[in-house]
Amino acid sequence: xxxxxxxxxxxxxxxxxxxxxxxxxxxxxxxxxxxxxxxxxxxxxxxxxxxxxxxxxxxxxxxxxxxxxxxxxxxxxxxxxxxxxxxxxxxxxxxxxxxxxxxxxxxxxxxxxx
Amino acid sequence: xxxxxxxxxxxxxxxxxxxxxxxxxxxxxxxxxxxxxxxxxxxxxxxxxxxxxxxxxxxxxxxxxxxxxxxxxxxxxxxxxxxxxxxxxxxxxxxxxxxxxxxxxxxxxxxxxxx
Numbered sequence: 001x002x003x004x005x006x007x008x009x010x011x012x013x014x015x016x017x018x019x020x021x022x023x024x025x026x027x028x029x030x031x032x033x034x035x036x037x038x039x040x041x042x043x044x045x046x047x048x049x050x051x052x053x054x055x056x057x058x059x060x061x062x063x064x065x066x067x068x069x070x071x072x073x074x075x076x077x078x079x080x081x082x083x084x085x086x087x088x089x090x091x092x093x094x095x096x097x098x099x100x101x102x103x104x105x106x107x108x109x110x111x112x113x114x
Numbered sequence: 115x116x117x118x119x120x121x122x123x124x125x126x127x128x129x130x131x132x133x134x135x136x137x138x139x140x141x142x143x144x145x146x147x148x149x150x151x152x153x154x155x156x157x158x159x160x161x162x163x164x165x166x167x168x169x170x171x172x173x174x175x176x177x178x179x180x181x182x183x184x185x186x187x188x189x190x191x192x193x194x195x196x197x198x199x200x201x202x203x204x205x206x207x208x209x210x211x212x213x214x215x216x217x218x219x220x221x222x223x224x225x226x227x228x229x
Binding site for chain 2: 033042043045048056089091093100101102103104105107108110
Protein backbone atom coordinates (compact mmCIF):
# COMPACT_ATOMS: atom_id res chain seq x y z
CA UNK A 1 0.00 0.00 0.00
CA UNK A 2 1.18 3.50 -0.75
CA UNK A 3 2.16 5.58 2.21
CA UNK A 4 1.76 9.32 2.62
CA UNK A 5 3.07 11.00 -0.49
CA UNK A 6 4.55 14.47 -0.40
CA UNK A 7 5.85 16.75 -3.09
CA UNK A 8 8.20 18.34 -3.76
CA UNK A 9 10.86 16.45 -1.81
CA UNK A 10 13.25 19.36 -2.00
CA UNK A 11 12.66 22.98 -2.85
CA UNK A 12 14.96 25.97 -2.89
CA UNK A 13 13.26 29.30 -3.39
CA UNK A 14 14.03 32.96 -3.04
CA UNK A 15 12.66 35.07 -0.25
CA UNK A 16 9.31 36.54 -1.17
CA UNK A 17 8.27 33.73 -3.46
CA UNK A 18 5.20 31.61 -2.92
CA UNK A 19 5.78 28.00 -1.91
CA UNK A 20 3.18 25.26 -2.19
CA UNK A 21 3.72 21.88 -0.58
CA UNK A 22 1.45 19.00 -1.50
CA UNK A 23 0.32 15.89 0.29
CA UNK A 24 -1.66 12.78 -0.51
CA UNK A 25 -2.67 10.92 2.66
CA UNK A 26 -3.07 7.19 3.01
CA UNK A 27 -6.34 6.11 1.48
CA UNK A 28 -9.04 5.72 4.10
CA UNK A 29 -7.36 7.88 6.72
CA UNK A 30 -9.59 10.61 8.06
CA UNK A 31 -6.97 12.72 9.84
CA UNK A 32 -4.27 14.72 8.13
CA UNK A 33 -1.49 16.62 9.85
CA UNK A 34 1.12 19.14 8.78
CA UNK A 35 4.27 19.29 10.92
CA UNK A 36 7.39 21.40 10.66
CA UNK A 37 10.78 20.31 11.94
CA UNK A 38 13.77 22.54 12.61
CA UNK A 39 16.87 22.12 14.71
CA UNK A 40 15.86 24.99 16.94
CA UNK A 41 12.21 24.16 17.53
CA UNK A 42 12.05 20.43 16.93
CA UNK A 43 8.84 18.89 15.62
CA UNK A 44 5.91 21.33 15.62
CA UNK A 45 2.31 20.64 14.69
CA UNK A 46 1.10 23.34 12.32
CA UNK A 47 -2.44 22.24 11.58
CA UNK A 48 -4.57 19.15 11.40
CA UNK A 49 -7.74 18.18 9.57
CA UNK A 50 -10.45 15.68 10.31
CA UNK A 51 -12.61 14.63 7.38
CA UNK A 52 -11.17 17.53 5.36
CA UNK A 53 -12.14 20.11 7.99
CA UNK A 54 -9.40 22.07 9.80
CA UNK A 55 -9.67 21.26 13.49
CA UNK A 56 -6.71 23.04 15.04
CA UNK A 57 -4.57 25.60 13.24
CA UNK A 58 -3.11 27.19 16.35
CA UNK A 59 0.36 26.07 15.32
CA UNK A 60 0.33 27.97 12.06
CA UNK A 61 3.03 30.59 12.56
CA UNK A 62 1.34 33.57 10.95
CA UNK A 63 -0.89 34.71 8.16
CA UNK A 64 1.73 33.89 5.59
CA UNK A 65 0.90 30.22 6.11
CA UNK A 66 -2.31 28.63 4.88
CA UNK A 67 -3.46 25.05 4.47
CA UNK A 68 -6.30 23.51 2.58
CA UNK A 69 -7.80 20.09 2.15
CA UNK A 70 -10.25 20.23 -0.74
CA UNK A 71 -10.91 16.49 -0.65
CA UNK A 72 -9.96 13.36 1.24
CA UNK A 73 -6.96 12.61 -0.92
CA UNK A 74 -5.21 15.94 -1.21
CA UNK A 75 -3.91 18.75 0.94
CA UNK A 76 -1.70 21.77 0.39
CA UNK A 77 0.39 23.94 2.67
CA UNK A 78 1.15 27.33 1.19
CA UNK A 79 3.63 29.96 2.33
CA UNK A 80 3.27 33.38 0.79
CA UNK A 81 5.55 35.28 0.91
CA UNK A 82 8.30 32.94 2.03
CA UNK A 83 11.09 34.05 4.36
CA UNK A 84 14.46 32.50 5.22
CA UNK A 85 13.18 31.53 8.68
CA UNK A 86 10.65 29.26 6.99
CA UNK A 87 13.48 26.95 5.96
CA UNK A 88 12.65 23.59 7.50
CA UNK A 89 11.44 20.10 6.77
CA UNK A 90 7.69 19.98 6.40
CA UNK A 91 6.04 16.66 7.10
CA UNK A 92 2.58 15.61 6.15
CA UNK A 93 1.06 12.72 8.07
CA UNK A 94 -2.22 10.87 8.22
CA UNK A 95 -4.02 8.60 10.63
CA UNK A 96 -7.24 6.81 11.37
CA UNK A 97 -8.93 6.22 14.72
CA UNK A 98 -9.55 2.66 13.56
CA UNK A 99 -5.79 2.12 13.59
CA UNK A 100 -5.30 3.24 17.14
CA UNK A 101 -4.46 6.82 16.20
CA UNK A 102 -1.13 5.81 14.68
CA UNK A 103 0.29 8.64 12.60
CA UNK A 104 2.13 7.69 9.42
CA UNK A 105 4.46 10.30 8.02
CA UNK A 106 5.45 11.19 4.52
CA UNK A 107 9.10 11.51 3.64
CA UNK A 108 9.01 15.25 4.14
CA UNK A 109 9.51 18.31 1.99
CA UNK A 110 12.88 19.96 2.57
CA UNK A 111 12.40 23.69 2.06
CA UNK A 112 15.23 26.20 1.81
CA UNK A 113 14.41 29.87 1.43
CA UNK A 114 17.39 32.00 0.42
CA UNK B 115 3.98 21.29 31.23
CA UNK B 116 5.43 18.80 28.84
CA UNK B 117 3.14 15.88 28.18
CA UNK B 118 6.01 13.73 26.95
CA UNK B 119 9.49 14.04 28.39
CA UNK B 120 12.56 12.47 26.94
CA UNK B 121 15.24 13.56 29.35
CA UNK B 122 18.12 12.07 27.38
CA UNK B 123 19.05 14.46 24.62
CA UNK B 124 21.98 12.50 23.24
CA UNK B 125 23.32 9.02 23.93
CA UNK B 126 26.42 7.35 22.53
CA UNK B 127 27.11 3.66 22.85
CA UNK B 128 29.60 1.27 21.38
CA UNK B 129 28.26 -1.30 18.97
CA UNK B 130 26.81 -4.41 20.63
CA UNK B 131 26.03 -2.58 23.86
CA UNK B 132 22.47 -2.45 25.13
CA UNK B 133 20.84 0.96 25.43
CA UNK B 134 17.59 2.16 26.99
CA UNK B 135 15.80 5.30 25.86
CA UNK B 136 13.56 6.81 28.51
CA UNK B 137 10.12 8.28 28.01
CA UNK B 138 7.87 9.73 30.69
CA UNK B 139 4.38 10.92 29.87
CA UNK B 140 1.65 12.87 31.58
CA UNK B 141 -2.07 12.45 31.07
CA UNK B 142 -5.30 12.42 33.02
CA UNK B 143 -7.09 10.32 30.44
CA UNK B 144 -7.75 6.67 31.07
CA UNK B 145 -7.62 5.87 27.38
CA UNK B 146 -4.50 6.88 25.53
CA UNK B 147 -1.85 5.57 23.17
CA UNK B 148 1.90 5.66 23.35
CA UNK B 149 4.24 5.51 20.38
CA UNK B 150 7.87 5.37 19.40
CA UNK B 151 9.16 6.72 16.10
CA UNK B 152 12.62 6.50 14.59
CA UNK B 153 14.18 9.24 12.48
CA UNK B 154 17.38 7.99 10.79
CA UNK B 155 19.88 10.41 9.25
CA UNK B 156 17.97 10.21 5.96
CA UNK B 157 15.20 12.17 7.69
CA UNK B 158 12.02 10.17 7.40
CA UNK B 159 9.93 9.46 10.49
CA UNK B 160 9.29 5.75 10.87
CA UNK B 161 6.61 4.30 13.13
CA UNK B 162 7.99 1.62 15.44
CA UNK B 163 5.32 0.70 17.96
CA UNK B 164 1.98 1.65 19.49
CA UNK B 165 0.66 0.62 22.90
CA UNK B 166 -2.74 1.46 24.30
CA UNK B 167 -3.28 2.34 27.92
CA UNK B 168 -5.05 -0.90 28.70
CA UNK B 169 -2.22 -3.11 27.58
CA UNK B 170 0.77 -3.02 29.89
CA UNK B 171 2.39 -6.11 28.48
CA UNK B 172 5.93 -5.53 27.44
CA UNK B 173 6.70 -6.12 23.83
CA UNK B 174 9.72 -7.53 22.09
CA UNK B 175 10.48 -7.29 18.41
CA UNK B 176 13.86 -8.67 17.51
CA UNK B 177 16.47 -6.54 19.25
CA UNK B 178 13.86 -3.96 20.26
CA UNK B 179 11.81 -4.13 23.43
CA UNK B 180 9.43 -1.76 25.13
CA UNK B 181 8.60 -1.51 28.82
CA UNK B 182 5.28 0.18 29.59
CA UNK B 183 4.66 0.97 33.27
CA UNK B 184 1.56 2.97 34.16
CA UNK B 185 2.65 3.20 37.79
CA UNK B 186 5.59 5.38 36.78
CA UNK B 187 4.02 6.81 33.59
CA UNK B 188 6.91 5.51 31.58
CA UNK B 189 7.29 3.84 28.22
CA UNK B 190 10.94 2.99 27.82
CA UNK B 191 12.60 1.55 24.74
CA UNK B 192 15.56 -0.82 24.88
CA UNK B 193 17.79 -1.82 22.02
CA UNK B 194 19.89 -4.87 22.72
CA UNK B 195 23.16 -5.55 20.94
CA UNK B 196 23.03 -2.15 19.27
CA UNK B 197 24.18 -1.76 15.69
CA UNK B 198 25.39 1.22 13.70
CA UNK B 199 22.11 1.19 11.76
CA UNK B 200 20.32 1.99 15.01
CA UNK B 201 21.88 5.45 14.98
CA UNK B 202 18.95 7.83 14.74
CA UNK B 203 16.77 10.22 16.66
CA UNK B 204 14.02 8.42 18.52
CA UNK B 205 10.78 10.16 19.43
CA UNK B 206 8.25 9.08 22.01
CA UNK B 207 4.69 10.33 21.56
CA UNK B 208 1.33 10.34 23.32
CA UNK B 209 -2.16 10.50 21.86
CA UNK B 210 -5.13 11.00 24.15
CA UNK B 211 -8.42 9.53 23.12
CA UNK B 212 -10.48 12.62 23.89
CA UNK B 213 -8.34 15.22 22.10
CA UNK B 214 -9.29 14.48 18.53
CA UNK B 215 -6.27 12.43 17.70
CA UNK B 216 -3.79 15.15 18.59
CA UNK B 217 -0.28 13.89 19.15
CA UNK B 218 2.23 15.09 21.70
CA UNK B 219 5.82 14.37 20.77
CA UNK B 220 8.82 14.35 23.04
CA UNK B 221 11.89 16.31 22.03
CA UNK B 222 13.67 13.20 20.88
CA UNK B 223 16.79 11.29 21.90
CA UNK B 224 19.67 11.21 19.48
CA UNK B 225 21.36 7.83 19.59
CA UNK B 226 24.80 7.31 18.10
CA UNK B 227 26.15 3.80 17.88
CA UNK B 228 29.91 3.81 17.50
CA UNK B 229 31.43 0.95 15.52
